[in-house]
Amino acid sequence: MTGSVAAPRQSTAPRERLPHVPGRLPAAAALPLLALLTLCCAVAALGTGAFPITPGEVGAILAHQVGLAGANGFRSDQAAVLMSIRLPRVALGLLTGAALALGGAVLQGLFRNPLADAALVGISPGAALAAAAVIVLGPVLPAVFTELGAFKLPLAAFLGALGTAIAVFRLSQVDGRSSLAVMLLAGIAIGALAWAGIGFFSYVSTEEQLRNLTFWQLGSLGGGGWAIVGPVAVLAGGASVLLLRLASALDAFALGEAEARHLGVDVQRLKRTGVALTALAVGAVTAVTGIIGFIGLVAPHLVRLACGPSHRVVLPGAALAGAALVVAADMPARTLVAPAELPIGVLTAFVGAPFFLFLLLRARRAWTL
Amino acid sequence: MLVARNLTVTVGSARLLWHAAAAVSPGEVVVLLGENGAGKSTLLKVLAGDIVPRGGTVDLNGRPMHLWSMRDRALRRAVLPQNPSVAFGFTALEVVLLGRFPHGGSAVGKIDFAIARDALALVDADLLESRLVSTLSGGEAARVHLARALAQVWEDAGHGARYLLLDEPVASLDPAHQHLALATARSFAKDRGVGVLAVLHDPNLAAQYAERVILLKRGRVIAQGAPRAVLTPDHLAECYGLPATVVPHPRLDVPLVVMAP
Amino acid sequence: MRRALAVALALFAAGPLSAAASAERIVSVGGGATEIVYALGAGDRLVAVDSTSTWPAAAAALPRVGYMRQLAAEGVLSMRPDVVVATSDAGPAPALAQLRTAGVRVTLLPAERSFDALLESVRLVAAAIGREAAGGQLQARLRAEWAATQAQVAARGGSPRVLFVLAHGGSAGALVSGEGTAADAMIRLAGGRNALAGFSGYKPLTAEAGVTAAPEVILVTAESVAVLGGAEKLLQHPGLALTPAGRAGRVVSFEALYLLGFGPRLPAAVRDLADRIHAAP
Secondary structure, three states, X not given: OXXXXXXXXXXXXXXXXXXXXXXOOOHHHHHHHHHHHHHHHHHHHHOOOOOOOOHHHHXXXXXXXXXXXXXXXXXXXXXHHHHHHHHHHHHHHHHHHHHHXXXXXXXXXXXXXXXXXXXXXXXXXXXXXXXXXXXXXHHHOOHHHHHOXXXXXXXXXXXXXXXXXXXXXXXXXEOOEEOHHHHHHHHHHHHHHHHHHXXXXXXXXXXXXXXXXXXXXXXXXXXXXXXXXXXXXXXXXHHHHHHHOOHHHHHHHOOOHXXXXXXXXXXXXXXXXXXXXXXXXXXXXXXXXXXXXXXXXXXXXXXXXXXXXXXXXXXXXXXXXXXXXXXXXXXXXXXXXXXXXXXXXXXXXXXXXXXHHHHHHHHHHOXXX | OEEEEEEXXXXXXXXXXXXXXXXXXXOOEEEEEEOOOOOHHHHHHHHHOOOXXXXXXXEEOOEEHHHOOHHHHHHHEEEEOOOOOXXXXXXXXXXXXXXOHHHOOOOOOHHHHHHHHHHHHHOOOHHHOOOEHHHOOHHHHHHHHHHHHHHHOOOOOOOOOOEEEEEOOOOOOOHHHHHHHHHHHXXXXXXXXXXXXXXXXXXXXXXXHOOEEEEEEOOEEEEEEOHHHHOOHHHHHHHHOOOEEEEEOOOOOOEXXXXXX | OHHHHHHHHHHHHHOXXXXXXXXXXXXXXXXXXXXXXXXXXXXXXXXXXXXXXOOOHHHHOOOEOOOOOOOOHHHHHHOOOOEXXXXXXXXXXXXXXXXXXXXXXXXXXXXXXXXXXXXXXXXXXXXXXXOHHHHHHHHHHHHHHHHHHHHHHHHOOOOOEEEEEEOOOOOOOOEEEOEOOHHHHHHHHOOOEEOOOOOEOEEEOOHHHHHHHXXXXXXXXXXXXXXXXXXXXXXHOHHHHOOHHHXXXXXXXXXXXXXXXXXXXXXXXXHHHHHHHHOOO
């Protein structure tokens, strides 16, 4: 309620901090909480799996690895499973969740829309198309490709993601500036093209190739050990760290491109950097894990719901939440049908799609997110 | 000074501005008047550095506009656009804090919070600071965005003269708040030495708050100068296409314009 | 971490000294590999199989480690195998590598679809699980059966044109086999001719392809028939209805693993196939 118009008045809230907004968790509490949650999920994931290892044995193995204790309290085969199968898998899960969530959050900031996602800008379909091409054309590819062995699929998927991202970006350039509306439409068009290509490859593939392709599209963290996780960590991890730095520019961007420019934001560079880094991060993990959906939508959303829309909280918060989500989803993937495994993409879709619908229903009434 | 000379701005074959000129000096309030489509917003955008004119020059503090980097422009001039909006559920205080972005990028310090709060108080919106802007009324949100522009050029940070460019800042405000906003703009000019340029629709507000008025018609300046000299029946009729009567204001020492078909 | 793996490897190797002699726990991946394990009399040592190991019935009752191309390393390891025998299709490669790093002996069988490859597979499996003697006996038995089978096939005259149709429910509909596939090999071994030539692998079944091929016999797996909705539906397919086989209703169907597994039942399967495709209409 506003009072007399004549004289300006002093605010009564504490001067140097953001006031408490009802319904919101302040960043100072939320981020450490999320970090703790992620750590707990990672620890729980280390203790989960088809191979029986008790929490005590997990602790003993880890303590021994860092030199805190001797080699007792566990068997060597348990140590092998934990260190060379479970630990890289959990690491990959954390990386994948963080990269997907960060990519989603940044795209949502660039499009100023909470429903934007890597799938919309053509990044995921691009990766999938390249993977399909490699799987189906495998025998026909030049010899140099087969040299790469187990790396040709990850490399191809990453290049595919980058290729479609660049194509979408170039298509959206109007008079030297990129139009986000055109970018969205170009992303949908390129994505449709990519899916048509995937359909074609599915059609001409053999039964064996089709199975490989289908499984890749369902997503899995079982892609390999440290030899594969290493390069992914460098690429996706590096891109993720750089993405975090876009936070305050993205906040200014929420006022619209023209206003952001008035505030001194280099809008062209922000868009270019945001899209390229997202393609790199998402492409690098998708190359190894296949398509794992909904993390880029759900994680940023949850953080916005809890802590408000400031990207300074949403970006790191989403990274942590995404990491926790993927690692948590991988636990039933590994245990529900043991000793077999469920594709993790199926689980994230099962939970993510209803959640997404719920969000849409809420947002229909009041687009306050 | 923020000065534009001999501007030509065209889009296709349409002439938005034709040999137009405008200048804002630190500490003065200039108002642009004209009918819809006269080129007021275009002129403001040229002064803001958004549009590069086909012909003519724009100088900011003595240097051509295109030589200033985006950030350097942001430190010296704030723009309040028509229909400002913000995506996502930011609070009023958070939106005003965005105005401090040029001054520190990602680092938001205590002084930024203090300035943001004072700016909100100045537009009589301090009680709204924790409200989501998307839940505010049109007028309340407009005042919050005005506070953001004020916060952007609040203090003299050693970068030279600052300017405030307001595009129809009072369109959605009730009369009391219209006067508050323009009085605030004027005090910004007088007390802080900021040069203010505002696009308005109401000649009477211009009469009350401007030192200089510029009348635009179809991209050309048809008159400019002190309100008393510019707001004459002939000029107003030419500018708006409506018969106008100008009488002395009953209470204030300014002209009062009455227009009716 | 490398040290832990080396220790594990050493312990696995040093443990039961002759690991090959007493490989107690076997995991088998691939229907053909599983059949060989049973034929060597070591079925009681199997602790888990993959989803394609459907014969014999006892195998169907074992825990499953998933689809052969999508193995989970930790899942397989949780079965504590000493040895894993796998057909060449097993994967993914990183999972197999992780199994090896954890000290499990992984034996991959040759990919070729032939009788000689079958003998070699028997030898490899027998060596892996320490049943060399049984392996030799099985090889001898197989050779004898094979000789008899080949004689029977040769005795039949004629070389019927056979078209192999595969339907796995994918978007491609029904596929037909060219050269170089397991089905193609079986057709030749049974004394028939592949109605389609000039390409390798599978391609979609079109009406033109079917009429050009003009097969006298349509060969399918029981699983494909089920996917298509029955033998009648199969014959109604435009690519097949107008062929000699379609008009005569000559459809020969076998279980997929029996027909294409190239396991120890190969001689019997070739004999049965030859009987059916040469049978008078």
